[in-house]
Amino acid sequence: MTGGGVRGRVAPEGRRFLRGHKRALGRLAGWSLLESAHTFLGGYGVARALDDGFLAGRTAAGLGWLAAAGAGALLGGWALRGVFAGLADLVEPLRDGLVRRAVRQALDRAVADPAGSGDTGAVSRLTQQTEMARDSFAGLVLTARSFVFTAVGAFLGMAALAPVLLLVVLPPLLLGVAAFLATLRPLAAVQRRSLDTDEALADRVGTLAEGLRDIAACGGQAPAEARVEPLIAAQERLARTLAGWAALRTLALGTAGRLPVIALLAATPWLLGRGITAGTLAGGLTYLVQSLLPALNSLMTAMGSAGTRLLVVLERFSAPVVADPAGHGPVEPDRPPPSPSLTGAAAELRGVTFAYGPGAAPVLDDLDLVVRPGEHLAVVGPSGIGKSTLTALLAGMLSPDAGAVLVAGAAARREPGEGAGGPDPRRTLLPQQAYVFTGTVRENLTHLAAAPGAPGPGEAEVRRAVRALGLEDLVARLGGLDGEVSPRLLSRGESQQLALGAAYLSPAPLLLLDEATCHLDPAAEERAERALADRGGTLVVVAHRVSSAARADRVLVLDGTRAVCGTHEELPARSALYRDLVGRWNEEASCR
Numbered sequence: 001m002t003g004g005g006v007r008g009r010v011a012p013e014g015r016r017f018l019r020g021h022k023r024a025l026g027r028l029a030g031w032s033l034l035e036s037a038h039t040f041l042g043g044y045g046v047a048r049a050l051d052d053g054f055l056a057g058r059t060a061a062g063l064g065w066l067a068a069a070g071a072g073a074l075l076g077g078w079a080l081r082g083v084f085a086g087l088a089d090l091v092e093p094l095r096d097g098l099v100r101r102a103v104r105q106a107l108d109r110a111v112a113d114p115a116g117s118g119d120t121g122a123v124s125r126l127t128q129q130t131e132m133a134r135d136s137f138a139g140l141v142l143t144a145r146s147f148v149f150t151a152v153g154a155f156l157g158m159a160a161l162a163p164v165l166l167l168v169v170l171p172p173l174l175l176g177v178a179a180f181l182a183t184l185r186p187l188a189a190v191q192r193r194s195l196d197t198d199e200a201l202a203d204r205v206g207t208l209a210e211g212l213r214d215i216a217a218c219g220g221q222a223p224a225e226a227r228v229e230p231l232i233a234a235q236e237r238l239a240r241t242l243a244g245w246a247a248l249r250t251l252a253l254g255t256a257g258r259l260p261v262i263a264l265l266a267a268t269p270w271l272l273g274r275g276i277t278a279g280t281l282a283g284g285l286t287y288l289v290q291s292l293l294p295a296l297n298s299l300m301t302a303m304g305s306a307g308t309r310l311l312v313v314l315e316r317f318s319a320p321v322v323a324d325p326a327g328h329g330p331v332e333p334d335r336p337p338p339s340p341s342l343t344g345a346a347a348e349l350r351g352v353t354f355a356y357g358p359g360a361a362p363v364l365d366d367l368d369l370v371v372r373p374g375e376h377l378a379v380v381g382p383s384g385i386g387k388s389t390l391t392a393l394l395a396g397m398l399s400p401d402a403g404a405v406l407v408a409g410a411a412a413r414r415e416p417g418e419g420a421g422g423p424d425p426r427r428t429l430l431p432q433q434a435y436v437f438t439g440t441v442r443e444n445l446t447h448l449a450a451a452p453g454a455p456g457p458g459e460a461e462v463r464r465a466v467r468a469l470g471l472e473d474l475v476a477r478l479g480g481l482d483g484e485v486s487p488r489l490l491s492r493g494e495s496q497q498l499a500l501g502a503a504y505l506s507p508a509p510l511l512l513l514d515e516a517t518c519h520l521d522p523a524a525e526e527r528a529e530r531a532l533a534d535r536g537g538t539l540v541v542v543a544h545r546v547s548s549a550a551r552a553d554r555v556l557v558l559d560g561t562r563a564v565c566g567t568h569e570e571l572p573a574r575s576a577l578y579r580d581l582v583g584r585w586n587e588e589a590s591c592r
Contacts, residue, residue: 021089021090021093023089024089024090025090027082027089028083028090028141028145029145030082031079031080031082031083032079032083032145032146032148032149033149034075034076034078034079034082035076035079035080035083035146035149035150035153036149036150036152036153036156037072037075037153038072038073038075038076038079038153039072039076039149039150039152039153039154039157039287039291040072040153040154040156040157040160041068041069041071041072041075042069042072042073042157042286042287042290042291043154043157043158043161043283043284043286043287043290043291044069044157044160044161044283045065045066045068045069045072046065046066046069046279046282046283046286047161047277047279047280047282047283047284047286048065048279048283049061049062049063049064049065049066049069049279050062050277050278050279050282050283051277051278051279051280052065052279053065055277055278055279083142083145090141143295143298143299144299146295146298146299147295147296147298147299150291150292150295151292151295151296153291154287154288154291154292157283157287158283158284158287161280161283161284162271162276162280162284164271164274164276165264165271165276165280165284168260168263168264168267168271169260169263169264169284169288171263172255172256172259172260172262172263173256173259173260173292173296175255175256175259176252176253176254176255176256176257176259177252177256177296177300179248179251179252179255179256180249180252180253180256180300182252183245183248183249183252186245187242187245187246187249190238190241190242190245191242193238194235194238194239194242196361197231197234197235197238198235200231201228201231201232201235204227204228204231204383204384205228227382227383249300252300253297253300256293256296256297256300257293257296257297260288260292260293261285261288261289261293264281264284264285264288268281345370345371345372345373345406345409346371346372346373346374346375346407346408346509346510346537346538347369347370347371347394347405347406347407347408347412347427347510347538347540348369348370348371348404348405348406349367349368349369349390349393349394349400349403349404349405349406350368350403350404350405350406351366351367351368351402351403351404352364352366352367352368352369352393352400352402352403352404352405353365353366353367353400353401353402353403354386354389354393354398354400354401355401362401363385363386363389364386364389364390364393364400364558366402366403367390367403367563369556369563369565371510371538371540372538373509373537373538374536374537374538375538375539375553375554376529376533376538376539376541376551376552376553376554377538377539377540377541377552377553377554377555377556378541378542378543378548378549378551378552378554378555378556379391379540379541379542379543379555379556379558380542380543380549380555380556380557380558380578380581381557381558381559381560381577381581382559382577382581385558385559385560386558386560387514387542387558388431388514388515388542390558391429391512391514391540391542392429392514393405393412394407394412394427394429394510394512394540395412395424395427395429395512396412396413396424396427397429399413407426407427407510408426408509408510410426423447423448423449423506423508424508425507425508426508426509426510427508427509427510427511427512428448428503428506428508428510428511428512429512429514430499430500430503430511430512430513430514430516431514431515431516432514432515432516432518434492434495434496434498434499434516435499436485436487436490436495436498436499437485437487438484438485438486438487439484439485440481440482440483440484440485441475441478441479441480441481441482441483441485441498442462442481442482443485444485444498444501444502445462445465445466445481445498445501445502445505446462446502446505447502448502448503448505448506448508449502449505449506449507457505459481461505462481462505463481465501465504465505466481466501468504468531468534468535469497469500469501469504469527469528469531470524470527470528471497471498471501474494474497474498485498491519492519493519493520493521493524495519496516496517496518496519496520497520497524497528499516500516500517500528500532503516503532504531504532504535508537509536509537509538510537510538510540511532511537511538511539511540512540513529513532513539513540513541513542514542515542515544516541516542517529517541517548518544522545522547525545525547525548526547526548526551529541529548529551530551533551543555546581546582549568549582550568552568553567554566554567555567555568555571555578557571557575557577557578557581559575559577564578
């Protein structure tokens with residue numbers, strides 16, 4: 001789904017919302033008609049007070065007309081109270097609907113990615129963005145309603161005094177409005193990019209903050225700054241662009257707010273020569289200065305700030321996540337099932353595109369990949385580039401937006417009930433946060449190999465796994481294979497070692513390691529990867545050290561624009577990103 005498709009849904013959904021609240025709109029219109037009467041009396045009363053009162057020598061009549069104008073002001077104040085009551089009936093349902101949609105999106109994302117960190121934007125949508133939409137919508141409705149009914153009263157008043165006033169005032173007014181409207185679309189586009197960049201910057205800074213101690217210990221401040229600096233520079237450029245459009249908007253406001261007054265004053269001799277009275281001119285000027293132009297200024301300000309902000313925020317809510325019949329999260333409707341693999345590949349991606357939410361930039365874009373049986377593949381790339389997404393797709397935890405993901409010749413995503421009650425027979429995924437539970441060491445090592453109703457690995461198999469991975473000291477410290485494991489007493493590295501032992505004993509022919517060795521020292525990591533590669537089957541590793549990539553048969557480099565796959569020796573000549581990553585890894589290794 002493209003950003004244009006999302007934006008195209010905002011307007012129809014907005015119209016449906018307004019049609020569903022016609023009664024609240026009717027109440028707003030009814031109270032606002034009184035505001036038109038207030039505007040009409042304001043200018044008309046001033047004109048009559050001068051022409052029929054003070055300039056004609058009838059002071060009492062002049063005071064009477066001024067009193068009528070004052071009564072109109074009181075009427076407008078009373079109407080405004082009713083306007084706010086009607087506004088609440090329109091604004092609060094919008095906020096409630098957005099909250100419900102935010103909750104649905106968060107739940108659908110949690111179902112789609114049960115092992116992920118969840119929908120990190122849900123809190124922002126439930127709190128900041130819903131309140132932003134509520135306040136922006138309220139301000140926009142209030143000012144738009146005020147301008148429309150104020151303009152009706154002012155134009156009727158000018159027409160009642162002298163229709164020629166409209167010929168003088170309307171052209172510069174419409175010119176300013178047209179210039180202002182021309183700035184709205186580009187301003188909204190810049191605000192949208194600014195919001196996206198701000199979210200990306202926050203995500204990048206949060207990622208770096210998790211490894212702040214390691215960065216400081218290794219003297220990696222410069223590479224860390226290089227990760228953040230482009231986003232900061234982009235945000236700075238966008239801020240300058242926003243300031244430029246704000247300046248143009250201010251110019252348009254000045255045109256609409258000042259030119260009509262200048263035109264009326266400049267045309268005064270011509271109007272007086274055609275019989276227009278001083279009171280009529282004063283009434284027209286009153287309509288401009290006290291009613292029409294303040295309302296127009298408020299409307300333009302609201303549309304330029306609250307309006308564009310509301311549009312950007314509503315795009316975040318406009319397209320709910322579509323769940324498949326099994327409740328597995330976002331899928332493309334009516335997508336035909338993939339044809340069986342004819343290559344004999346252990347895993348395959350065919351033209352896979354995936355994005356986290358409608359309108360979001362794809363994390364993987366038209367990716368083709370064939371992982372051969374028995375192959376050891378390393379996946380590398382900067383943080384947030386899609387490495388974990390790739391392993392989640394291969395694990396069947398996510399569905400692609402386009403293309404197909406196959407494991408052992410069949411769709412990666414399991415059908416409802418397939419393999420229920422036991423480990424996945426085709427693949428095993430080890431995430432960075434190792435799964436260790438309260439139980440014996442043996443149970444923690446064999447839970448991925450124990451199918452329901454079948455005996456688990458024998459004593460010899462378990463001890464062979466312990467020796468292969470170098471877990472003898474850890475197992476002995478825990479009290480042997482029948483010793484009790486307390487997860488909270490284990491270090492993160494020890495938890496990963498037990499999880500790697502469970503993966504070794506798993507009968508699944510495809511092992512997926514998503515930063516599953518990041519808390520091990522290089523020697524322990526090398527021993528674990530070699531043991532898992534030698535156990536038979538296929539190994540896909542998200543690598544975070546150059547040594548891990550060097551051990552693999554092939555390396556897949558994800559760089560956000562294109563994927564490059566090759567051996568560790570040939571990739572530096574083919575991928576600038578890989579050369580950069582190898583250089584950084586070597587620098588980090590030298591500072592340890």
